Amino acid sequence: xxxxxxxxxxxxxxxxxxxxxxxxxxxxxxxxxxxxxxxxxxxxxxxxxxxxxxxxxxxxxxxxxxxxxxxxxxxxxxxxxxxxxxxxxxxxxxxxxxxxxxxxxxxxxxxxxxxxxxxxxxxxxxxxxxxxxxxxxxxxxxxxxxxxxxxxxxxxx
Numbered sequence: 001x002x003x004x005x006x007x008x009x010x011x012x013x014x015x016x017x018x019x020x021x022x023x024x025x026x027x028x029x030x031x032x033x034x035x036x037x038x039x040x041x042x043x044x045x046x047x048x049x050x051x052x053x054x055x056x057x058x059x060x061x062x063x064x065x066x067x068x069x070x071x072x073x074x075x076x077x078x079x080x081x082x083x084x085x086x087x088x089x090x091x092x093x094x095x096x097x098x099x100x101x102x103x104x105x106x107x108x109x110x111x112x113x114x115x116x117x118x119x120x121x122x123x124x125x126x127x128x129x130x131x132x133x134x135x136x137x138x139x140x141x142x143x144x145x146x147x148x149x150x151x152x153x154x155x156x157x
Contacts (some may be wrong), residue, residue, distance in 0.1 A: 007079065007098070007125075008084025012058065018114040030106070043119040047127070054086070054098060059120040067119040071105055074121065078103050083128045098125035 004021060012021060029050040034042035060067035077084070078100040087093040093098030102124040109118040 003089040004076055006085070006087045008082060009079070010084075012056065013089055021056045021058045023057045025053070025055045027055075048154050052096065053126040054127075055122065056123040056125070057120065059118060061118045064114075067116045070142070071103075071116075071119055071121060074100070074123070078123075086125070095130065097128045097130070100124070101126045107138070144156050 003011050004024075005012045031047040031050055033045045033047050035045060037044050081099055083097050083099055085093065086096050086098055101154040102121050106120045107116055107118075108120055110116055123145045
């Protein structure tokens, strides 16, 4: 059975806690500056691409997972700023990585005592270019080395 896609270690589709998305939309854009002129319309100037954005809406249901646990896991990935690869269920990977910029949950059904039975969620993803991933790793290594130099009690990695 094929799943829809993978986002890091989250499986989007039939084989895991997230259902196949109710919706999956993408947004690509360019930065275009408009230079005002004395007379006439502004002159546009292409200034490069913007970061890609992706929006997914899906649901958690007690028939295949613990909705509260899976939501907590998703929210933890958002708050930690994890950078995750996005791969289609067929294994197609174009090198795109994303961070979860927002999570919007909607509790759809609970038991009489308030336990969540079904929860839908929308997540907004923002692209993290490869150069940013490399830069982040380099900055982290430099910060660790600097901390070790400043504090000799710090273990050197």
